[in-house]
Amino acid sequence: MKQVYIYRSFERFWHWTQAFLIFFLGLTGFEIHASISFFGFENAVKYHNIAAYALLILIVFAIFWHFTTGEWKQYLPTFKNLKSQIDFYLLGIFRNAPHPTKKTVLSKLNPLQRLTYLGLKLLVIPIMVISGLFYMFYRYPQGQGMATINIESLEIIAVIHTLGAFLLIAFVVAHIYLITTGHTILSNLKAMITGYEELEDDDHEKESKVNKEVKLETNN
Amino acid sequence: MRKILLALTFLAIIIITAISVMKSDIYYPPKVVDLKEKYSAAEKPTVDHSKFAILDQHFDKPQDVTEACVTCHNTRDQEIMQSSHWNWERPEYIEGRGIVYLGKKNAVNNFCIGTQTNEQACAKCHIGFGMSEEGFTFTDKANIDCMVCHDNSGTYIKAQNKSGYPDPALNLNEIAQHIGKPTRDNCGVCHFFGGGGNNVKHGDLEMSMFTPDRSIDVHMAVEGANLICVDCHTTENHQMKGKIYSLSSMNVNRSTCEQCHTETPHEDNILNEHTIKVACQTCHIPAYAKANSTKMYWDWSTAGKLKDGKPYTEEDSLGNHTYMSIKGSFEWGNNLTPDYVWFNGTADHYLLGDEIKDTTKPLVLNQLHGAYGDFNSKIIPVKIHKAKQIYDPVNKLLIQPHLWDEKKGEGAYWVDFNWNEASEYGMSRIGLPYSGEYDFIETEMYWPINHMVAPKEESLSCESCHSRENSRLANLTDFYMPGRDYNSYVEFFGKLIIILTLLGVLTHGAIRVFIAKKNNKAGN
CATH class of the missing domain: 1.20.5 (Single alpha-helices involved in coiled-coils or other helix-helix interfaces)
Structure with missing residues (x-):
């Protein structure tokens, strides 16, 4: 086992900012939806809109980061090992069987994670962003001169946006639980905070090389 | 670091x-401060009417005052004769009907029903002298009553049931010398007392507004901006801006908040966007009839009970009539939450002679048009006045009864208490058939609430409408409103998926904990 620098600073910053924004958007969003009551409707709307813009800006940076670093390749779906990964969560984990997928800097995600995060990034987040933008710039039917976008009814936008919000909550619940399934209960959480995680070191030399390069990069 | x-x-x-x-x-x-400054400047009259020799004389009859006025204001009489204040009617375009001349002259409402055959009594609120059942010349300029609107002495008053003539005891000389811009008193003496008493009709126009405080009306507040009626109901050549939809049908010449405040008066853009679909009044008039009660229900069918052969009245604890032999029973309300409807500025009316299509449902006398999908429509607050009034069940027509007369035996209901005779007389005068049978039908009128604007700290908050329970707009269901509406399938599916996920991870976690403990024990 070896301490490996696996999550770079931007990645961690992006992760935690996004986590906070999604939590905050959920809180204010479900207040607008009248499911909970906390800030008051008016403030909830105000804060929800500000947080929405913050998330949009963050997403733009994150996309840029993914493409410039090549990290987007982490999410390429693979069906190799998919079945054994499912078997691990359903059975192996209870028998202390080893993780079927090796976590390395170049391949941080197991096949199941790849599919889930790809779905999140290509489906749920875009749906939330697009329906959210429609929600924000929606104008009443033919809204006299202020018509940016004319849609007959807000209902379809609101329904999609709400549905997405429910899915995100379900995702967060599963996500928070699944991070406890690392080497130890807290090792995944610690990795996302410090960037370092103990990984099996069969590709020792290669990894430490990459690790150094990464460190150099981030220090610039 | x-x-x-x-x-x-x-x-x-x-x-x-x-x-x-x-x-x-x-x-x-636009800064409210600037508006306040604009309206705080006291207007100085350009002439002093007490200095004119022609006004310093004894006037035998009120027409003589008018003759004196028009010697100087020699085109104003023509302006007056084109106004609805004078003509009691106005050309209105109503979709499906075309041009209709509509006004107090011929309209029907669910208060005192109509002026026809009762002109001498109703003319107390006409800006003329000598209106009577026998006919009235709307072309004789001497009959214009300048004083009722322009008296600034505060003494002018019209006599009861005298065809619009003033109280004969008045000193017309004194009044003629104190002429000026109409004050709240001039307008209020008619508009606050429509329907036979204070605040009977409108709910948002009543005598507390002669000298209101801020909580009654933030614009007219004596200690505040102290606006008078004609500051908003601006007038050019005696044509006044604004009208009420009990008598109007077209989306023209409306007096609006936007005249001063523009369509986007808030600092918050989201609030400004609301003005596309929500009228200012909706949020800024949270309650009406704030000081005195307004009539909400008028049941004509109980009229006619007599005590010892004489008509009588009953009052509630606030002094509101609950029963009058001549009019029937009433229900009143105060500090009321308005109802809300979509309104695009056009309305249809029940016109005398229209056949009532469905006598089982309440008949709406002035149907306000509007819908969410209609781009001219906004949500407005209204008072809905309900009544039970007389109609002819055979011909399916509302009846214009003869209510008032000077003497007995003329068929006037208020004197003889005979519906049959009153209907016979009324309907024959207006040239409509009467079958000899009468009954009472439920009717409704919609009165837009425009006055009694509250101080901004009392205006509605978001939750007044954007809430699941007790939304003020609960009855307007033709659109989706965040905070009020939701899709029950999405709600069910969303909650289900969260619960299933939770159950899944809890079960999974529990098994892990259980096995870990077992292994620990085994290890020991």
């Missing part, structure tokens, strides 16, 4: 950009 600083800086940039994107549409609404 450097990384933390970098992260914090980056975070700050994101938040600042987000907030500035929100605020990028910098907008300066």
